[in-house]
Amino acid sequence: MTRTNHAAVLMRDLAMRVIDISASGCLIESRRRVEVGTVGRLRLKFGSDECADDVEVVRCERVEDARSLFHVGVRFLWTTPREVGSIRHAVIHHANDLDTARTVWVM
Numbered sequence: 001m002t003r004t005n006h007a008a009v010l011m012r013d014l015a016m017r018v019i020d021i022s023a024s025g026c027l028i029e030s031r032r033r034v035e036v037g038t039v040g041r042l043r044l045k046f047g048s049d050e051c052a053d054d055v056e057v058v059r060c061e062r063v064e065d066a067r068s069l070f071h072v073g074v075r076f077l078w079t080t081p082r083e084v085g086s087i088r089h090a091v092i093h094h095a096n097d098l099d100t101a102r103t104v105w106v107m
Contacts, residue, residue, distance in 0.1 A: 016072070018044060023091050025055070025075035034060050034072050042074065046090040053087040054079045 014034070020027040026042075034057050043052040055074040063069040082088040 019071065021087075021091055023076075023088055025058070025073065026087075028072050028074065029063075030070045030072050031068050033062075033070050036060060039077070042087065044087065046087075046094050049090055049094075051085055051087045051090045053077070 014030060014032060016028040016030045018026055018028050028042075036057050036059060038057040040055055040057075041052055042055045043050065045051070054077040056077055057072055058075050059071075059073040061071050063071055076088055080086060082092075
């Protein structure tokens with residue numbers, strides 16, 4: 001086996017539900033624990049707009065009285081500009097929609 005200087009990336013898709021979102025991060029619900037410090041790419045839809053941003057897990061707490069349910073707090077990383085296609089852009093662009101549909105996003 002030869003050693004190379006290439007970076008390796010391990011990817012895993014996890015189905016999650018957004019509970020709350022802001023311009024700096026979001027709270028998501030997951031059936032799996034996610035380690036604090038984990039960096040990943042979050043993809044979601046705002047209406048018909050698909051968007052994505054790089055995120056870092058800043059907390060992960062088990063939901064009381066739920067055997068395998070976790071609340072995961074993530075912050076958006078500024079690895080790309082806030083532009084069309086980013087979650088950060090979509091949150092600001094859809095701020096009025098989020099305010100009127102706030103009950104959908106709050107625990």
